[in-house]
Amino acid sequence: MIFEQAANSLIPPAFPDAWQADLLAQLAEAETVLAWAEQDLDLQLCFGKGMLVLTAQRLLTKRAGEAEWQSHLLRDGLRLQQHDHAGVASLELFDAAARIAQWRYTLNHGPAAQHLIERFALQLDSLRSGQPVPEPEHAHCPKCKAELDADAEECPVCTREIHQPPSTWTLLRLWRFAKPYQGQLLLGFLLMLGSTAATLVSPYLTMPLMDEVLIPYQNGASIELSTVGLYLGGMLMAALVSWGLGWAKTYILALVSERISADLRTTTYEHLLQLSLEYFGGKRTGDLMSRIGSESDRISVFLSLHALDFITDVLMLVMTTIILFSINPWLALATLLPLPLIAWLIHLVRDRLRTGFEKIDRVWGEVTSVLADTIPGIRVVKAFAQEQREAARFREANKHNLYINDKLNKVWSLFSPTVSLLTDIGLLVVWAFGIWLIAHHNVTVGTLTAFLAYIGRFYGRLDSMSRIVSVTQKSAAAAKRIFDILDHVSNVPEPTRPVQLKQVSGQIELRDIRFRYGNRAVIKGLGLTIRPGEMVGLVGHSGSGKSTLVNLICRFYDVSEGAILLDGTDIRSLPVADFRRHIGLVLQEPFLFFGTIAENIAYGKPDATREEIIAAARAAHAHEFILRLPLGYDSLVGERGQGLSGGERQRISIARALLIDPRILILDEATSSVDTETEKEIQKALDNLVKGRTTIAIAHRLSTLRQADRLVVMDRGEIVEVGPHDELMAREGAYWRLYQAQARNVDTDPDDAE
Amino acid sequence: MSHTMQFQLSRNSFGRLVLESAEHGRHEGVVPVRAFPVAAPDKGIALVSTDGHEVGWIDELSALNATTRALVEQELASREFMPELLQLVSVSSFATPSTWQVRTDRGPTELILKGEEDIRRIGREGLLVLDSHGVQFLIRDLAQLDRHSRRLLDRFL
Numbered sequence: 053m054i055f056e057q058a059a060n061s062l063i064p065p066a067f068p069d070a071w072q073a074d075l076l077a078q079l080a081e082a083e084t085v086l087a088w089a090e091q092d093l094d095l096q097l098c099f100g101k102g103m104l105v106l107t108a109q110r111l112l113t114k115r116a117g118e119a120e121w122q123s124h125l126l127r128d129g130l131r132l133q134q135h136d137h138a139g140v141a142s143l144e145l146f147d148a149a150a151r152i153a154q155w156r157y158t159l160n161h162g163p164a165a166q167h168l169i170e171r172f173a174l175q176l177d178s179l180r181s182g183q184p185v186p187e188p189e190h191a192h193c194p195k196c197k198a199e200l201d202a203d204a205e206e207c208p209v210c211t212r213e214i215h216q217p218p219s220t221w222t223l224l225r226l227w228r229f230a231k232p233y234q235g236q237l238l239l240g241f242l243l244m245l246g247s248t249a250a251t252l253v254s255p256y257l258t259m260p261l262m263d264e265v266l267i268p269y270q271n272g273a274s275i276e277l278s279t280v281g282l283y284l285g286g287m288l289m290a291a292l293v294s295w296g297l298g299w300a301k302t303y304i305l306a307l308v309s310e311r312i313s314a315d316l317r318t319t320t321y322e323h324l325l326q327l328s329l330e331y332f333g334g335k336r337t338g339d340l341m342s343r344i345g346s347e348s349d350r351i352s353v354f355l356s357l358h359a360l361d362f363i364t365d366v367l368m369l370v371m372t373t374i375i376l377f378s379i380n381p382w383l384a385l386a387t388l389l390p391l392p393l394i395a396w397l398i399h400l401v402r403d404r405l406r407t408g409f410e411k412i413d414r415v416w417g418e419v420t421s422v423l424a425d426t427i428p429g430i431r432v433v434k435a436f437a438q439e440q441r442e443a444a445r446f447r448e449a450n451k452h453n454l455y456i457n458d459k460l461n462k463v464w465s466l467f468s469p470t471v472s473l474l475t476d477i478g479l480l481v482v483w484a485f486g487i488w489l490i491a492h493h494n495v496t497v498g499t500l501t502a503f504l505a506y507i508g509r510f511y512g513r514l515d516s517m518s519r520i521v522s523v524t525q526k527s528a529a530a531a532k533r534i535f536d537i538l539d540h541v542s543n544v545p546e547p548t549r550p551v552q553l554k555q556v557s558g559q560i561e562l563r564d565i566r567f568r569y570g571n572r573a574v575i576k577g578l579g580l581t582i583r584p585g586e587m588v589g590l591v592g593h594s595g596s597g598k599s600t601l602v603n604l605i606c607r608f609y610d611v612s613e614g615a616i617l618l619d620g621t622d623i624r625s626l627p628v629a630d631f632r633r634h635i636g637l638v639l640q641e642p643f644l645f646f647g648t649i650a651e652n653i654a655y656g657k658p659d660a661t662r663e664e665i666i667a668a669a670r671a672a673h674a675h676e677f678i679l680r681l682p683l684g685y686d687s688l689v690g691e692r693g694q695g696l697s698g699g700e701r702q703r704i705s706i707a708r709a710l711l712i713d714p715r716i717l718i719l720d721e722a723t724s725s726v727d728t729e730t731e732k733e734i735q736k737a738l739d740n741l742v743k744g745r746t747t748i749a750i751a752h753r754l755s756t757l758r759q760a761d762r763l764v765v766m767d768r769g770e771i772v773e774v775g776p777h778d779e780l781m782a783r784e785g786a787y788w789r790l791y792q793a794q795a796r797n798v799d800t801d802p803d804d805a806e
Numbered sequence: 807m808s809h810t811m812q813f814q815l816s817r818n819s820f821g822r823l824v825l826e827s828a829e830h831g832r833h834e835g836v837v838p839v840r841a842f843p844v845a846a847p848d849k850g851i852a853l854v855s856t857d858g859h860e861v862g863w864i865d866e867l868s869a870l871n872a873t874t875r876a877l878v879e880q881e882l883a884s885r886e887f888m889p890e891l892l893q894l895v896s897v898s899s900f901a902t903p904s905t906w907q908v909r910t911d912r913g914p915t916e917l918i919l920k921g922e923e924d925i926r927r928i929g930r931e932g933l934l935v936l937d938s939h940g941v942q943f944l945i946r947d948l949a950q951l952d953r954h955s956r957r958l959l960d961r962f963l
Contacts (some may be wrong), residue, residue: 092915097887099913139940140887150819156884160939532900536921568940768858 071103074114078121083107087171089143089164091116091157097140104143104155106168108175111145113153124152128180132169134162136573141165159568163613223528225535226351229315233308240305244360247297248367252375253290255505257283259379262498306356313352320344320537328543329608343537347530354527362520365513372506380499386485387507390478395514397474401467408460415456419449475511482507544610550627556634557584557619558715558746560605565614567597567604567769574600575611576769584715587747589757591790592766598750601766602718605748606635618716636709636741640721642701649678650685652704656712664711672707673737674700699730706737717741719749723756731756754791763787813853813862815874823881825853830861837885838864838878844928844944851878889915891935891943894955900962903938910943917943922962933959 063072063085075085084107091102093116100116111124124130129148134141141162145153157165178185230237261283269275321344332340376384426433426442433442486500560582567575575597582588590598603609605616607623615622623631633656644652653668654660660668665685669675677700681687689696689704696704702722709717722738723731735756742759751757763780765773765787772786780787813827815836822835833855841850853862867875889910898905904919917937919925924936933945945951951959 093887093912095884097884097912099889099910099915137885138887139942140885142884144821146820151821154821158939158941572940 078112087168089168090161091155093156106172126179132172134165134169223531229312236304236308240301243297243301244364247294247301248364250290250294252371254287255502257286258505259498259502262501263496267497305360309352309355313348317344317348320534323538326542330543343533347533350530351527358523365517383489383503387482387503390481394474394478398471398514404463411456415453419453422446422449478511544607546628547625551621551625556715559584559619561617563615565611568612574769578771582746584746585744587742587760589760589763590750591763596766597769598766602720634715636714636717638705638709638719638722642705644689644701648686649689653707653711655708660711668707668711671710671740672703673733674703674707702734703737706741710741717745717747721750721752754794815877817877825862833861838882888942888944891945894958897958925962
């Protein structure tokens with residue numbers, strides 16, 4: 053971007069650096085670059101970089117894999133068209149007679165191409181009319197259509213889409229949760245130092261016990277009871293101190309680690325609740341539950357048990373080394389030299405075991421997935437008499453499980469004996485070298501005994517120390533899975549600079565919105581303005597994007613491109629909870645939580661008075677049937693409570709929506725799961741609800757949308773027709789066809805069920 | 807019994823396929839769609855009109871005459887985009903989102919994996935990796951990948 057040439061001023065500063073020099077050579081004098089779009093595929097759909105530039109006079113392009121730039125002069129009759137399929141977009145240039153050129157790219161270059169198409173159309177218009185291109189009042193972001201500040205290069209709404217991977221040192225990130233307890237942690241560490249030091253006293257005392265008492269006794273001297281008492285007393289004291297300190301240390305650190313994991317759990321759950329519906333859609337419930345439940349527990353066990361033991365062992369190693377070297381450096385060297393070798397050997401075997409265990413985990417997953425497939429679908433299995441096949445499938449998975457287990461057990465059964473063999477060999481080296489030192493140098497039997505006592509204790513810990521590698525890896529994986537949730541930035545993020553709306557009139561504007569689910573475009577360039585207080589019915593076949601549109605308006609998802617505005621403000625700049633407070637949602641399957649009816653009605657406004665609750669229930673035509681229940685408003689519903697019919701549950705959910713008195717009401721197939729008689733009841737309740745609110749209703753039976761001010765007919769993510777019922781009927785278009793189809797078969801219309 | 811319908815296929819100057827058949831009349835802009843893109847890519851191809859209705863069916867690609875077959879294959883080639891992952895060169899991290907440098911049958915590229923659930927199993931050996939922009943990368947047989955790639959991939963499964 054640091055070209056200081058005169059002509060360069062005509063290339064916008066945001067233009068990619070890599071193409072600057074190349075393009076500059078192509079541009080004529082004073083030729084202005086208006087828009088550009090990069091491509092990442094060639095025409096055979098292989099990866100490669102290409103560029104398409106729109107100037108005031110022509111389209112300049114250099115395709116991937118081609119050496120030369122090509123140019124297409126702008127002229128009347130040209131048109132550019134973009135469409136996409138399976139994650140790949142295609143941009144085509146046509147004139148009246150034929151296709152002139154084509155470009156291919158993946159969807160991350162889609163918005164730039166869209167922007168180029170729009171500028172291209174404006175430029176052609178101005179060529180035709182001779183008028184200059186009207187300057188847009190504000191720059192709009194090509195991706196989300198948000199207004200940009202004049203000097204802003206990047207759109208603040210779009211740039212938040214960062215794909216930054218979290219660090220690999222995941223376990224260290226637990227420090228965030230450990231920090232509040234640093235005082236206790238320090239205390240625990242000091243206690244640990246003390247107790248470890250105390251355990252090292254008694255082997256030290258074996259040295260004088262041997263040299264001053266036992267050996268002289270063997271040589272004929274008598275045993276002096278006071279000396280023996282002194283040494284044995286010292287050993288007892290050391291044991292008692294180490295017991296006391298060890299108890300305090302374990303207790304404090306266990307308390308802390310339990311608290312850390314509890315904080316971790318709560319924080320994760322709170323974060324999870326903030327995430328968008330899209331996140332929940334892509335995850336399995338069981339997986340999320342295990343992450344928050346058992347994985348945080350695994351971390352707690354790691355901290356309070358494994359990490360603790362490991363640190364104790366390391367402390368012991370350091371202290372022992374110091375003691376041994378202070379007694380006799382040569383013997384110390386001989387004792388400690390085999391240690392790294394043995395540790396490495398143990399680690400080697402463990403590593404093989406670990407991959408084996410991971411494989412077993414995976415195979416075990418296969419076994420359970422057979423169960424998870426079959427048991428919920430047991431009716432189908434029985435109906436098609438496939439019990440034999442399912443049993444065979446399970447037997448097959450089980451056999452595979454056995455095979456993998458057998459293979460691992462060969463290594464596994466070798467493991468413990470190997471560890472003891474290695475430690476025995478280590479001790480043998482110490483014995484041999486010790487005897488040699490006693491024979492040739494001035495080393496006492498007591499020193500050797502002390503060394504053996506120290507090192508025997510130590511080699512025993514090697515196995516558990518080697519385990520720390522795999523345990524750490526496992527807990528790091530657990531921590532990672534938890535941080536995955538914590539790091540997941542909500543797709544419907546809170547705005548950085550929230551705008552407060554004082555009074556909401558309820559005007560909704562959909563400005564050229566697009567939404568993609570995976571690589572499937574569900575909403576394609578949809579624009580609509582809904583006036584305050586207007587009732588709009590959404591109509592269309594299943595899969596036409598009605599429910600998606602409603603989810604977008606509720607901001608359960610965010611649009612991929614374009615914007616949704618409430619009273620002229622982008623809903624992405626409103627605080628999420630504030631925005632939702634203005635929306636009442638009545639779903640096809642009303643969900644009642646476990647609790648009383650009153651609590652369920654007051655779900656959106658927990659501080660509602662009893663009068664308000666009753667008023668809402670009355671308006672929802674729920675009051676009377678609630679009174680018929682034995683406990684009235686205090687009847688328990690939900691999981692284990694009173695069984696309510698579909699229509700009754702629906703009216704409770706309508707009361708719930710009425711109670712928060714929203715400006716915007718969304719009815720998503722609110723009446724389609726009940727029979728016609730109940731529907732009339734609900735319809736009466738809905739009429740009360742709709743009054744004076746901006747309402748968006750999806751209904752499967754077109755007859756229920758009669759009172760809508762306008763009907764919006766959707767097909768494959770686009771609006772096909774808009775207008776009142778009578779007008780659309782008179783037009784005999786898409787709506788008329790839908791209506792006729794329903795009139796023919798009043799109650800059974802499989803095509804329309806969503 | 808063969809369901810292959812009698813039809814003529816040609817390409818117009820706009821680059822669209824035009825189908826003419828006695829049964830369904832003339833349709834501009836038909837697109838071929840494979841019924842089993844992974845399991846049996848060359849058997850069972852539907853020709854679908856712009857409004858989404860099936861107007862032609864091909865039992866087997868090899869049964870077509872050379873010109874028609876070439877037209878169908880060209881169109882398929884220009885529509886299908888499921889790069890086959892041949893090698894994972896490197897990954898930015900084992901936690902997601904993770905950027906992968908990969909080698910595919912369509913040249914080297916990079917992809918962003920948003921979450922582990924974007925790797926899906928297809929059949930026993932196959933995997934489908936969905937990148938953050940909706941491109942699907944296919945791994946036909948996990949066992950065929952080299953050791954390094956498998957080791958990297960293993961961490962995400």
